[in-house]
Amino acid sequence: MADIAHFPSGAVPAACTLPTAEQPLRLAEFDEVLGTAVRSVYRAEPARLRLELTPTPQVAARVADLMVREAGCCSFFAFHLGLVDGRLCWEITVPAGQLRVLDALAARVPADGHRA
Template sequence: MTQNVALDLGWAPSACTLPTAEQPLRVAEFDALFADAVQTVVRLAPTRLRLELVFGPEHAARAAELAARENGCCSFFTFTLTIADGGLALEVTVPAEHVEVLDALAERAGAAAPA
């Protein structure tokens, strides 16, 4: 897999406690979720992103598990998984000082979403 170094550096800020060797694996896990499940990417605010996912229990479980692990090493993230009216969405919020991390996440998710 070819990775964009600039995005990867924005993805893992100094506040991240995930061991450096594990960071590319986590990025790959997010990339796989984005490729398999993201339908649309909506930037609701500079610090808030909404990912509309393909509805299904497997995508909900995968997004929840990945969000929980990511929050364990980058506690500045707030993830909200919403399952309602036959839809599935993952909202990601960060404090203003980590907007560049959300920018990188939005760009990666957008690149994987259908045109």
């Protein structure tokens, strides 16, 4: 799904099973979270992205729901959502062959999201 914004043709990875008609809706869901809840972005390594989110129950629930649904159609994602020292962190990991997907997600975070 997330790869839809990266490729001009709108292609998604072959591993994605989300119906084509639903892909723009899922992308909008990612954009909503990335555009409103991300406090900072850290690319821990090429295949792992760490997003610090606004630490509220609503954000945690929204992200957890999105993670479960996205893992159902793009099984190559590994997600982890956790609360440490009052910080809500969402880690997204992909295999080396899916780095373009992670790049596309990171690029969708607004410029005011702090990057490290």
